[in-house]
Amino acid sequence: MKRNSYLTVGLTVLTLVVIGVAVYFVFFNQDDLPVIQEPTPFTLTNALNEETYDSDNGKVKIVTFFYTNCPDICPLTLRDFMKLEKELKKENLYGSDVELVAITVDPEVDTVPVLKNYGEAFQAEPTGWKMLTGDQVDIDRITRQLQFYYSKANSGLVTHATTMYVIDRHHDVRAVAQMATAGDEPVDIESIMEDVKVLANEKE
Known part of the structure; x- marks a missing residue:
């Protein structure tokens, strides 16, 4: 049982790390100035x-x-x-x-x-x-x-x-x-x- 608990904890930590990396790339590694609007030239x-x-x-x-x-x-x-x-x-x-x-x-x-x-x-x-x-x-x-x-x-x-x-x-x-x-x-x-x-x- 103890071995399974360690495994569960390890998988949970790994999952949190993966989620954290994903969040970083989605929210903090975007283009600082994304396209907001695309008006036509005039x-x-x-x-x-x-x-x-x-x-x-x-x-x-x-x-x-x-x-x-x-x-x-x-x-x-x-x-x-x-x-x-x-x-x-x-x-x-x-x-x-x-x-x-x-x-x-x-x-x-x-x-x-x-x-x-x-x-x-x-x-x-x-x-x-x-x-x-x-x-x-x-x-x-x-x-x-x-x-x-x-x-x-x-x-x-x-x-x-x-x-x-x-x-x-x-x-x-x-x-x-x-x-x-x-x-x-x-x-x-x-x-x-x-x-x-x-x-x-x-x-x-």
């Missing part, structure tokens, strides 16, 4: 150079949505974009490997001249910062695919989500972040930069 107008912008360009992107009449969250977020621009330049990634992409959800108001002036107010350098507008139907398709909610009221104010997206070279969403908030909570630049550097180092 083309919009880049107001900073008045040219067509094609998102299927093999670059990593930090994507945010905004509108120029936003009283709080959007300008705070774009101020943090300015900080991201500086960090990306330090890493020699700005424009060459990584782009900052800001898409208006109010294209009726945010025409090319309006967006160009708005971008210049944030010192957006066109080599790596894209201020995009286009047809409402195209913008709606992008927001639907990214599950980004927004709704425009008769007053002109837009209620919108606060999600930002980190998109890899293959146009897959690999990470999300939160926009700045009126409560002085800035964009988590350090975390975004960590994700961006991982994706920039991936092969195309």
Whole structure:
């Protein structure tokens, strides 16, 4: 009986070890940045150079949505974009490997001249910062695919989500972040930069 007990205990320990190894590989050895969403590429107008912008360009992107009449969250977020621009330049990634992409959800108001002036107010350098507008139907398709909610009221104010997206070279969403908030909570630049550097180092 004692011999069988030892055998049972041994098998139990072995089973627990196997389960532990399996759990490790399933939960701790996964890709740190798995694919979250697979939006299709899009083309919009880049107001900073008045040219067509094609998102299927093999670059990593930090994507945010905004509108120029936003009283709080959007300008705070774009101020943090300015900080991201500086960090990306330090890493020699700005424009060459990584782009900052800001898409208006109010294209009726945010025409090319309006967006160009708005971008210049944030010192957006066109080599790596894209201020995009286009047809409402195209913008709606992008927001639907990214599950980004927004709704425009008769007053002109837009209620919108606060999600930002980190998109890899293959146009897959690999990470999300939160926009700045009126409560002085800035964009988590350090975390975004960590994700961006991982994706920039991936092969195309």
